[in-house]
Each structure stands twice: as C-alpha cells, then as structure tokens.
Amino acid sequence: MAATQTLAQASTLRKSSDSVLQPASPNSSQKRSRKGVIVLYGYGTSVRVERGHLVIEDGVGSDRYKGRFPRVGHGLERLVVIGADGVVSLAALRWLADQNASFVMLERNGTVLATTGPVRPSDVRLRRAQALAHHSGAAFRISRELIDRKLAGQERVASESLKNHAASAMIKQIRSELAEVETIDEIRSVELRAAKIYWKAWRTVSIKFPEKELTRVPEHWQKFGSRASELSGSPRLAVNPVNSILNYLYALLEAECRLAVAALGLDPEMGVLHMDTINRDSLACDLMEAIRPDVDAYVLSRILKQPLNRNWFFEERNGNCRLMAELASQLAETTSMWARLVAPLAEWTVKEISLTTKTRRATPATRLTQNNKREMRGGSPFVASKSSVTLQNVCSDCGSPIINGNEKCRVCSVEESKERLTRVATEGRVVSHSSKAQAKRSETQIARQANIRKWSISDQPCWLTAEFYAEKIQPQIAFLSSSLIKRELGVSRGYSAEIRHGRVPHPRHWWTLAKLLALSEQEHMSQISYGERNESLLLRTGLLQHRLPEETVLKGKQSKRDYLHRFETFHRLQGADERQQQNRRDAERLGKIEP
Template identity: 70%
Template sequence: MAATQTVAQASPFRKSGSGVPLRIKPTDRAIPSVMRPRRGVIVLYGYGSSVRVERGHLIVEDGIGSDRFKGRFSRVGHGLERLVVVGANGIVSLAAVRWLADQNASFVMLERDGTVLATTGPVRPSDVRLRRAQALAHQSGAAFRISRELIDRKLAGQERVVRQSLADFTVSKLIHEIRSELAEVETIDAIRSVEPRAARVYWKAWQGVPINFPEKDLPRVPEHWRSFDTRASTLSGSPRLAANPVNSILNYLYALLEAECRLACATLGLDPEMGVLHMDKPTRDSFACDLMEAIRPEVDAYVLNWITRQPLKRSWFFEERNGNCRLMADLATQLAETTSTWARLVAPVAEWAMKEIASTTRTRKSISTTRLTQNHRRAVSGGEVRPEPKAKVRQPNMCNVCGSEIARRQKSCLACSLIPSTERITAVAAKGLIASHTPEAQAKRSKKHHALHTARRAWSASDQPDWLTQEFYLSKMQPKLAAQSSRGIARELHVSRSYAIQIRHGRVVPHPRHWQALAKLLMLPK
C-alpha cells in the first residue's frame, strides 16, 4: 500500500556547490541564483517560496536565508513540465496556476513529510458517463479485471527484479508460482490475499542487501543503515516512518509516482479517489494507488540498481530524534527529476484501465482517447507505438572513500587512489625483487651473460665491411632506425625489447657486431 512519509525539511546547511545542477550560483551574493529546469522539473523548497506571473513570465523563487534562487520563464522554450513544491511556506498566485495550465505543465505540492497535498495538471474535457461507469465497476466486473491485471503486472515486475537485480532464482520461481494463482481467483478479496504473500517473499529477498557509504562517512552512519533489513519500519510497523535510507528513497519515489497517477486520472476523466482494489478511505486516492501497483517494481529496480552500484552520501539524509530517516532537499531535488519517467510508465496503464471501464457503458465511444500516450494519433499517422521508457536519471558517480563526485567507470578519486596504488606498486616491487634473486633467476642471468661474452669474443672487426664505420652508423643508420618498430629491431638482433627501444631512439649505440644486421634491416647501402 502507499507509504509516503519521507521528505525531510530543507537543510539549512545546503551550500550552493551541492552538486545539484538545477541552481547556478553567481559570484555576487547580492544577485539571486539562477534556477533552471532539469529534465523538465523544478523543485521549490526552503522558506518564502513564491510562484507568480510578471509581465507574461512565470517567476519562481525559493531558498533559505541569503541563499535565494530565482527563475524566470517565458511562454516559449521554457522546458518546464513539472513544478514540485515541498512544504507550505510561500505563495502561489492564481495567474501562475493558469500559466502552468496553459503550458501543459503540472503542479505538485508535497508536505515536508512526503504526503501529497495537491496536484494540478492541464485541464481536459471529461465525460461524466465514464465516472459513472467507474462508480459501477464492482457491479459490472471491470473492477475485478482491472485489479487482477494490475497485480499480475506487479508480480511479474517483482519476479523480474528478483531474477535480474538480485539473482535469486529460487525466490523468483516462488513469486512465479504465487502469480500463477491469479488465473484461478474469482473475487477481489482473493486477489488481495495473493498480493501480500508475494510481497513478503519479495521483500525478504531484499534482506541483507548492503547499503554502501564513502569511508569518511562511515563513523557517522548508524549500523542499521548499512544494510536493508525489512520494508516495514520498526517505528510504525509499516512502511511509514522509514528507519533507513533505502526505505526513505522508496517512499519518496512512491509519493512522486502517486502524484503522477493522480494527474493521469484527472487527464483521462477518471476519479482518482474511487478505487477498485484499495479500500475507500477519506485520506487516500484509492484509484491512484491502484495504478501505482503496476509501476512499483520499476521504482524498486531503479533504487536497487542504484544502491548496488553507487554509495550513498551521509549528507543526503537526516535522522530525527525518534530514529526516522528523512531525505535532505538536495537528494529530493535529484530524485524529482524522475517524475517524467514515471509519468510515461503510468500513461499506458491508466489508458488501459480507462478502456476497461469505458467498455462497460454503451454510450461511450468505441475507441477511447489516448491523451497520455497519443498512440491513436501515431497509429493514424503511420507512426509506431511509443515503447515504455526506462529511468534515465543517473545519480552522480562518487568516490568510495571521500564521497566526492568523479568520472564514470572510476571507483575513487585521484587523491584517494594515490595511497593504495603506491602500496600496490611497493608490494609488486618487493615481490619482483625476491623473484629476481632466486637461484633460477641468477642461473638464467649467468647463462645469458656467458652467451653475450662468447659472441663478443667470437666477433672480429676484420669481418666488418669497410664502409660500415661508426660515422656511417651515426649519420646514415641511426636517423632511419626511428621509423622501425622496436619489436622488429629486437627480433633482428636477438636482444630484449627494452634494449631495442633504446637503440631505436638513439639513446645507446649497439655493439659493432650488430651494425651489419641493422644495415640489412634498413636495406643499406643503396
């Protein structure tokens, strides 16, 4: 079920160089920092947030103390798709709400504990007959079909996550067996009994997943933060009041997903509160929670793949006095960039549910609109159906020791990698020194030196051509050796590769007995 109490109050210690690319801090502190959307999303937090319209431009402003951030967006080329406000300290003008609606941009307001307070999206014409059919979904059988399909998709996604991300084929097979029972159920209550059984098996497979932090943060990291224990919090007995970072991230992303499901329902003319699987509650949008079930495994896979590849920074989280783990504003802003991905994943599910409900009334058009995916419009124009997207937001790659941001495919920064690399080089050098002084190595060196002295004694200067002098070698042969490969020189002279490199670059002059072989290699004289 939906659990959304996660987002912490904005940190008063946030610095302008926090790594969040949404806000660009100028050098002059008297000038408000520039705010720009990233992936179509802007998140407002802090105190005194303001959203208003000034001379046809949308003006957004937030911040804490002297760190103020301001954005100014025109009606064309603004790139804004979602405006997320965390907290209730500030103002939003009616003109700003209309500006967002005119530009097809959505507005989402979250409480500081992560609860979804309000969502608004583009105003669409709706059909009251569709909502009436939704109210009668339990009598028409649509509620049962929708519930079974949504849970079937959820269990299929959980099976995929366990198999691909956790490599636990035993649990994956068990979830598959539980999922197969959905084909035989006949009531919604039976569906409600199948889903918790799979959930217990699914979250048990997560137990023991390590949660990594940079080494410098480990002294400040509680022991129970370092691995995933259970989905249920020890503080509440449910997913609410998360006690570790992973559950906090999951709860926050579920809150964003719930907001997107609300917006999808409003766009399609459905009632987000009139659920088919979740029981009706005055404080919950049950149908939005129904649609969430099919997308939850995608959120789980995104979080699981992230924590198994990258460490989490201690500064991203705040632990309250009761042990509740909350997200700090910087991480919440980064995670909010995923809203467009969840919106595209929700769209086909919401449209399918609408078609199922619309099929129970004869007055509805035979072909339902696809306002979210625009698939009907693409089909008419000969285009292809848009595939389901993957989460494109990638968290920054961080050093495992100090937590600073580094380039992709690296595990530590240059400063932190200097000490272990020096230790490795020293250890390898010590092993090489030992290996080079073994009786076998000394015997090989003695044999090679003996062969070298024998070859020098056997060589006679009278065997050398008269034209092959030292002056000829230095003026004619040495400049041309630079064009030859060191491997070819070593093969021709039967010397080591390192010695051939020295000859090629003119750092050493080889013994005169080698000059004739080099002249042959260079095809001299001509």
C-alpha cells in the same frame, strides 16, 4: 520526507553574485541533466507571475533564491514544492497549465498534497463505467493484470538485482496462481504472500557510506532490515536511508499516476484494487503497483551501487530518517521516467474500462503516448526509455563529490596508489624470480647465443661498418615504431625500445635495420623523380658521397637518369668486388686458403 535545508538549484539555475537565480540556457548540459524539474523547499516559498514570466522563490532566512522563466524556451515540465509554507498564485497555476507543465505539492513526510496538470476534456460515460467497474468485471481484469505485472517485476528484481534465485522462483510459483483466482480478495491474498517473500530478500541489502563518515552513521542505517518501520509498523516513518528513499520515490510515482489518470478523464479516487478511503487516490495507487518494481530496481542499480553521503540524511529525535533537500532535489529528476512508465499503463486501463460502456469505444484517445497517431503514420509504438538519472558520486573514503566513474577523490587515491604500486612491485619481484621465469630467461639466452654463433661478419656488406651505422642508420631508427623493430629483429619490446633510444644492437641486426629503413622510405621515394630517387638511395647507402656536377644536371632528365644508372651499376660491382676481396683476405688470415 525532506528536511528543511536551502540549497541552490545548481543544475537548472545559475546563481549570480546577488543570489538571484537565472534560467539556464536550453542548450546547456546543466539544463538537460535536470530533466525539466524544479524543486522548491524551505520557508516562504513563492510562485507567481510577473510581466508574463513565472517567478519562483524559496530559501530559509536571508538565504533566498529566485528564478525567472519566460513562456518560451524555459524547458520546465514539473514544478515540485516540498512543504506547505508559502504562496502559489492562481496566475502561476494558469501559467503552468498553458505551458503543459505539472505542479506537484508534497508534504515533508512524503505525502502527496496536491497535483495539477494539463486540463483535458473528460467523457462522463467513461467515469460512469469506472464507477460500475466492480459490477461489469473490468475491476477484476484490471486488478489481475496490475498484480501480474507487479509480481513479474518483483521476480525480475529478486533474480537480477538481489541475486536471490530462490525467492524469485517462489514468487514465480505464486504468480502462476493468479490464473485461477476468481475474486479481487484472492488477488490481494496472492499479492500479500509474494510481498512477504520479496521484502524478506531485501534484508541482506547493505548500505555503503564513506569510511571516514562511519562514526557518524547509526548502525541500523547500514542495512535495509525490514520494510515496516519500528515507529509505525508500516512503511511510513522510515528509520533508515533506503526506506526513506523508497517512500519518497513512491510519492513521486503516486503524483505521476494521479496526473496521468486525470489527463485521461478518469477519477483518481475511484480505485479497482484499493478500497475506497478518505483523502486517498485509490486508482493512482492501483497503477502504482505495477511500477513499484521499477522503482525498486532503480534504487538497487543506480543508488546503492555507490556510497551515500551522510549529509543527505537527517535523523529526528524519534528516530525517523528524513531526506535532506539536496537529495530530494536530485531524486525529483526521476519524475519524467515514472511518467513515461505510467503512460501506457494508464491508457490500457482506460481502454479496458471503455469496453464496458454502451458505445464500446475500442480505441480511446492516447493523449499520453500518442500511439494512435503513431499507428496512423506507420511509426513505432511508444517505448518508455530508461533514465540515466544518477546521484552525485562521492568518494568512498571521505565523502567528497567526485566525477561519476571514479571511486575516490584525488587526495584519497594517492595513498591507495602508493599501496597498489608497492603491492604490484612486490608481486612482480616474486614472479620474476620464480622457477618458470628463470626457465624462460634461460631458453631466451640459449637461443640468443645460438644465433650469435651462427652469424658471421661475412654475411653482411663490407660497407656496413660501425661508423656507417652511427652516421646513417641510428639517426633514422627513432622514426620506426618499437613494435616494428620487435617484429623484424625478433627481440623483446624493451630491447626494441632501447634501440630506438640510442642503444647499439648486435652487429647481426644492422643489415636488417638498414633494409627496414629502406622499406620505410618507399612511400617518400615514390613521390620524387627517378634521378632524385637514385641519388637519394646512393647517398643513403653511402655509395655516392658527392652530388652530380652542374653540367650533368643541365643535360636533361634522360642524360641524368643514364648517368645515375651507370654510376649506380659501377659502384654496385665495385662493392661486390671489394666484398669478395675482403672475404678472401679473411680466409687467408684464418689459414683456410693459401695466400
């Protein structure tokens, strides 16, 4: 399943200058991203204990990588070894058992060779009931429930992920027949019919690779095709990347099912649905059936939504597609997700089998989910959370690693940005010269000219001149937002931005801007004294061109306030009189009244 290639355990271990890997900090993001899983591959793999520390080593030739883990703060939950070339000491297995960590050994073709997990005391009565499950009827009930969950999952995947509602409806109809079956053989027949429809819906699934790597990708790798391999007539010896990924994830799921069953005191080899076969954990394969659709949904939603790197796969001389060690290491992070999905299902199976014993223990131990303790404490039941494990995102053009969420790297995105800007500019010019745009501009200009004709210079104060605007108003406009100017003046956003940057608007807007600036200073004016506020107001409006004499300030706040009040009233009346005289002179000049 995984071809031999040595790569550093970059996410969980940090490589030092002397090629020695050190455990990452428990609080680091790299540690969390690995989900507590270490994958070893290559030749001469070694797992041993030195001075209380677990020491692991793998690699090929001179490229050796070494890790050292203490008993506290290691964060290790699964140790996965791919291949059979190496040594694992008994002390290392004991160290893993003491730390409640599991050991999984996989063959390079994906076969589960060995698994070890935390040892739990078993009940011989439970094992005897498991052996008699076919006679007590427990095997039939468990088999029907497992297949019912499997078909429900396939129905969901066909509808939501594959968007094939016809296949989903057919699987739903076949699933309804489970209520009428009477034997396990009939259950297998129903499962087989649904599987043919389900995998037929997968034929249209396409596999994306970076455009620059398509010349190196075989044509049959770019589509799913059939679940059965042309080399073996079965799912084994996959000939395309998706089937290889499915086989590898199913192997990880089988290992988790075996660990869960053994932890609950059942025999993994005595199944209820699968026939007894040499060197096969039939009960683990039974539990797998209900979780397989979750694996399929994960592949469709998390893996095939992005391009696959060509370097993640290797094709043997017979056409068998194998996963490289880099991809196998990333996929191994999903073991914690499969373990959480298997846990409640395995405990339900134990409960069904325990009901057939003489003691009829209705509430067996829930060692995996701790639901019994949760219920006693009034807590919520165990819920298997969805995993956020994703593959390294690659550029859709060149295949370079990029940040998740992006589609292309910086180099490839430059050309795309140029093309996009050119296209948008062309479309913008076409739209701006359309009849609708011209009509809109015409309406705007007509309304603007009408407002100019309605406006008269006599409508605003005589002191609001061009010099006053340049000295008092324009320097303060930069502190106003473009949206505020746009709303108050009734102009476009672009025109309001130009006003903020120094453009002098039409004189009819000056008085509005002056009032707008006065409103913007209310909060500041409320924090100073009455006299200072009046003085600042008079200075800002140009009515007071000098400060008060020093002797006036020394008279106290009351005299200063009275002085400013009289000063402001005088200049207000004076300004009104000057404005009235100016209006009269304008009328005389236009000949409206006699001089």
